[in-house]
Amino acid sequence: MAEFAGNSALFAARAARAGGDDDHEQELARAYTRGIEVDYSSKRFLVIDALQEMRSAMNATLSSFGVTRIEYSHRATESIGMVKRGDYDVILCDFDLGHGYDGLHLLEELKLRNLIKPSAVFMIVTGERRSRMVISAAELAPDDYLLKPFTGEELKQRLDRVYRKKIEFNALDAAMMTEDYFKALAECNERIERKDPFLIDFLKMKGRIALTIGDYGLARDTYQRVLDIRDIPWARMGMAKALFHLKDFATARQLFEQLLATNERVMEAYDWLARIHQAEHEHREAQAVLEKALDLSAANVSRQKKLGEVAMRNGDYDTAVKSFQATINIAKYSFWRDAGDYSSLAKAHLGSGNVNDAARAAADVRREFRYDAQAELLATVMESQVAIKQGNKARAQQILAKALQQFAGATTEVPEHFALELAEACYQLDEDAAAGEIVQKLIRNHHEDTAVLERISAMYETVGKADLGQEMIETTARAIVAINNEAVRMAQSGDLEGAVQKFIHAVEEMPANAQVMLNAVNAMLAYVARLGWHQGYMEMAQTYLDRVKALEPASVKYLKLKDAYNTARRRFRT
Template structure:
C-alpha cells in the first residue's frame, strides 16, 4: 500500500475543533503529508486560499459561527480560488438526510462521515487524484467556463471508452442542455438509456422533456428516478415544475415540499417553493421559505441584503393578508423579532440605511392597525431620503399602496432599479400587492369618478358621500381628500350656520390627510387654494 499519497501536496484542514485538527494531522502525516495548514473558520479558510492555492482541502460541514463547509465551497468556486486539480472533501459527524443530500447536491469531490478509517480516506483520495489527472484538460475547461470546449473534450474522452466515459457523458449532456443543443442531448441519452437505466440519464432525460414542454413524459421519467432513489431531490424539482406547468398545483406543492425536506439548502428550490405556495395562498410556507433563503445566503458568497429585506417584507405581507387576528399578531411579533435580530448582525446592514427601512416597516404595521395618519406622517418624514436608498424604495411603494396613495406609489415604482426587480421574490411581492391594489383602485376610481360627476351636477351632498366612501378604501389618498374638502366647502356655502358644525369638523379632519405632507405641484396649489377658502368660511361663520 502506498503511504505517500499526500507527498508534496499542500493540505488545508478546516475545522473548529482543535482536538480533531491534531488527530487528523496525524493521519495525514502517516499518508505522506508534510505541508498541512489549519483554519478554524470558513472566513479564515477563504483568506488562506486567497493568498495561495491548496491541493487538498478537508472541510468540516459545521464550523460554528460564520460560514459552513457548503458555503465555503460555494465561495471558493465563485471566486475561482479552487484550482481545477484541487480536491475538496467535506467531512462531518452528522449523517441526517437533509445535511448529506444538501452537501452532495453541491458536488464536492467527496463527502466522508466521521469516524472514518485511514484506508478508506486513502483509497478515496487516490481515486479522485487519478480522475483529476486523467481529465485535467476537461476540469480546466469546466473551471474556465468554456462549454463548447467541454463538449469537445467529453466527446473525445467517450470515444476512448475509458473508465470515465459515464462521467463524461453526463457532463456532455449537461453542457448540451445548457447550450440548447437538445437534439444532440436526446441522441446520447436515448443511447445510454437503451443500454442501462442510469439514474443521471433518467434525470437528464426528464429535464430535457421538461425543456421541450413534453410534461407528461417528464413526469413519467421523474417517477422512475424517484422510485429508483427516493432521496433524488432534483427529480422532485423537475416533477414539481412539470406539475406546475400543467396546472396541477397541489401535486406540484407535494413534490417541491419533498425536495425541500430532502435537501433544503438550495436557493432555486426555495424560490420554486414560494412560487407554488403563493399559487395555493399558503402563507406560512411562503414565510418559512423566505426565511430559509435568508439563512442560506446569510454567510455565503450569495449574501445580499435583499434576502433579509424580502424575509421581513414577506412576514409583513403575510400579516396584511391574514384573516385570523391571532395569526396576524404572530406575524407582527415575528417582524419585531426579525428586526431586532438584524440589528445584532452588522454585516447585513452595511449596504442600506436600516433605520429608514425599519421606519417604513413600522409604518406599514401602524397602517395595518388602523393608524393611517401616523403611517403617512412617517412617509412624509423620510420621503426626501428615499431617492438615495434604492434598496428601500419598494417598501415605500408598499406603504403608499397600503394607505391608498396610489398615484404617488405609481410614480415611485418607476424609480425602482430594474436589477432589483430581477429578484423573483421581490417581483412576486410587487405583483401580488399590485393585483390586490388594482381591484381596490378600480373600486376607488369608480367612487371618486362618481363623486366628481355628482359635484359637476351640483349635488354636493351626494358628492361628499361618494368621496367619503372612496376614502374608506384609500384612507390617505390625497386626490380624494382634496375632492372631499372641495365638495364640503361648496356644501358649507349652502348650509345654515347651525347645520354646519359637524361638516366643519369633518372637513378639518380631512385636511389632516394632506397637512404637512409632500405633495406634487398640482396637488400643492389646489391644497393652498382650498385651505384659504376653508379659513375664510370659518372666519365668516365665527362672526
C-alpha cells in the first residue's frame, strides 16, 4: 500500500500499461451513446451563472438544438429555492458561484436535501482548466462538466451521452434512492463482472457504496482496482478515505497530500487531513490545515464549524468566535441553519471574556428559533452559563432549574450536543447528580459512537472531571455488554422468550441506541425462526428497524437484519 501511495511514477507506469484497455473502454462507452435521440424541446432547463452575458450566451447555445424551456438564476440561494419549487430535467451550473461557493457545494446541498431527482442531469460549466481536477476528485461529482467556450453541438453531444448513461444506471439509481445498498452492490458487481462499457463508473459507485455502509476493506480493494487501471483523482480520494477508516493514517495522509500537490483547491482533502491530525491528537496542526482551506474557500459551513470546534479545544477563542460567526452568517438562510452554532459562538465569547456578546448570542437563538422547543432549551442553558460568568450564581441556578424542567418535559429526543451543554452547566453549578443522569443517558444511547464519546470526554475535561468521565463511559459500556451477553446466553440455552424480553427492556432503557435495537430485532427473528410467527414481535421488529433507519440507514448490520426480516415475512406470507 505504501508503495503506490508514495510513488507517482508507479501510478504513471500502471496508467501506461493499462492505457490501451482504458481507451477501448472509453470508446465502448462513447459508442453506447451514438444514435440516441433526445427531444430537448420537452426538457426543462435551469441555467445558473452569475454573469448576465453568460446567461444570454447560454440561451443562444441551448436554442440552437431546440431547447425552449429555460429558466435562469444568478446565485446559489436563489437556485436552491427554484429547484425546490420546480421540476428541472437539466441543470447547467457555472463552477464559480462567487464568495467562495462553487457548483460542487450547490450539488452537495441539493443531493443531501433530496431536491434533485435521479433522472435529472447536473452539469458544471467552467472556464478554468484547473477546476477539472477539483471536479474529478469529488465524491459527489456532477454528471459531466464542460470547458468554455463550447458550441451547441458539443453541449448536445455531452447531454446525449449523459442521458444514455442515466438509462444504464436506472436500476442502480432506484436501489440507491430506496437505500437498498445490498441490491445496489449486486447491480454494480453484475455490471463489473461482464466488463460493462461504463465499468469505471460502476467501480466508482461500488467504492462509494462500500464507504457508505462502512465496508472499508471492500472500498480499499475497489479503489485499488481502479488505480490499477488508471490514476484517477476520485479513486485516490476514495482510497485515502478507506485507509483513514482502516486507521492507516500515514498512507492516507500521503494520498491526500498528493491530491493537494496536484491542485490546492481539492478542498475535501483538507478536511480529511484535519481529521487525521485530530485522530493523532495533533490539534494545532488540524487547526492550521482548516485555516489554510478557509483562506482558499471561506463559504463552507461544515469547515467553518469544524475550525471553530478545533480552535475552542486549542483555547484560541478569537479564531473560534470568527469561525462560529461565519458559520451562522453562511448558514442563516440555508439547510445548515443550526441553533447549536449560536451556543458555540456564546461559549467562544465567554472563553474570550466577552460576556455581553455571549448574552446577545443567547437572545439571537430565542429570536431566530422562536418556535423550536429544543432551541428554547438551549437558549435557557446559554443564559445560565452567561449568569455564571457574570458571577450571579443564584440567578444561574434559577435559570438552570428551568432548563432541567424543559429537558424533562421534552417530547422528542434532545440532540446530544444540546444535552451536553446542559450537563456542563449542571457541573458548573454543582448539580452533579443531574449532570450524571444526562450524561449516562447519552452514553447508553451512543455507547459505540466514537465522536459522541469524544465530545463527552472533552466536556469532562472542561469541567475538570476527566477521570470521572472516562469511568462513566467504561462502566456504562460494560453494563450494556453484560446485558447483551446475558441475552445471548438465554437464547443459547433455549430461552428465546427470555432473550427477547431482555432486549425489549434494554430498548426501553436506551431508546436511541441503534445497536441495542438491532440486537432486539435479531432475537425476535431467532424466536420466529425457531418457534413460529409472532405478530407482536414482528410488529415491534419493524418499529425498531424504522427507528434504526432514521439513525443509521447505511449500517451493514441494519441492512442484513432488514433483509432477514423481509425474508421471514415472505416465508410466512404476511
